Amino acid sequence: MENDFFDSEVTVAVEVLRKGGIILYPTDTIWGIGCDATNALAVQKIYQLKQRPDSKSMIILIADERSLLQYVAAPDPVAFDFMQQQEQPTTIIFDHAIGLADNLTGEDGSVAIRLVKDPFCRHLVRRLQHPLVSTSANISGTPHAAHFESISDVIKNGVDHVVQWRRDDQPNTKPSRIIRWKSNGAYEVIRN
Numbered sequence: 001m002e003n004d005f006f007d008s009e010v011t012v013a014v015e016v017l018r019k020g021g022i023i024l025y026p027t028d029t030i031w032g033i034g035c036d037a038t039n040a041l042a043v044q045k046i047y048q049l050k051q052r053p054d055s056k057s058m059i060i061l062i063a064d065e066r067s068l069l070q071y072v073a074a075p076d077p078v079a080f081d082f083m084q085q086q087e088q089p090t091t092i093i094f095d096h097a098i099g100l101a102d103n104l105t106g107e108d109g110s111v112a113i114r115l116v117k118d119p120f121c122r123h124l125v126r127r128l129q130h131p132l133v134s135t136s137a138n139i140s141g142t143p144h145a146a147h148f149e150s151i152s153d154v155i156k157n158g159v160d161h162v163v164q165w166r167r168d169d170q171p172n173t174k175p176s177r178i179i180r181w182k183s184n185g186a187y188e189v190i191r192n
Contacts, residue, residue, distance in 0.1 A: 006119075009120075009163055011127075013025060013161060014127045014128050016161040017035060017132070018036070020041055021035070022035045023159055023160065024159045024162045025120070025165075026121075026148075028089045029173050029174065030136055030174065031151055032135060032136060033046050033050065033133070034061075034134055035132070035133045036128060036130045037060040037100050037130060038100060038131070039101060040101035040102060040103050040104075043058070043101045046058070046133060047103070053140075057104060057106040057110070057111065059091050059114055059133070060104070060112065061125055061131060061133075062113055063115075064115070065083055067131065068080065070098075071111060071113065072094045072097060072113070074096065076185075079092065083115045088176075089114060089176040091113065092113055092181050093110050093179065093180040093181060093190070095109060096110075097109055097110060112178065114134065120163075121134075136175065139154060148168075176191075177192055178190040
């Protein structure tokens with residue numbers, strides 16, 4: 001029965017995403033707002049909802065390392081192993097983003113990518129067949145919401161779909177670690 005619920009939640013969320021909608025969903029870290037990372041109009045909806053300047057780029061989730069080749073021009077091969085070895089959810093900022101909505105990448109052409117291990121998020125990304133935007137479920141400048149009940153009504157009412165899966169979870173989570181990839185295994189920690 002739980003498998004049916006899981007599958008139906010993924011199906012509904014993917015349908016909304018494919019139509020250019022934005023969703024509120026549980027991630028491998030905190031609750032997030034997401035959309036198809038290749039759809040500029042959907043990305044703009046998230047910026048507007050969060051009251052966030054579009055000059056601040058957002059994180060995208062991918063389901064496997066091969067996807068890196070689709071969204072980063074000539075990624076450092078060392079990064080593939082590094083991503084796979086991370087126990088803690090880790091977002092990596094790569095230079096030379098390609099194939100994504102223009103309003104999603106940094107002004108310098110970079111993109112923040114996390115290889116997601118959470119089963120629900122992996123299924124979403126795989127079924128969507130595009131990377132998924134993942135930004136904290138809050139108004140810009142306010143504290144992030146670790147639990148569903150702490151998400152503001154403005155956010156809950158501002159999305160096109162609220163995922164039912166894991167609403168009752170009380171995880172002790174925090175945003176992902178963020179690093180900027182340099183080359184040959186060298187990186188700079190932005191947020192630990």
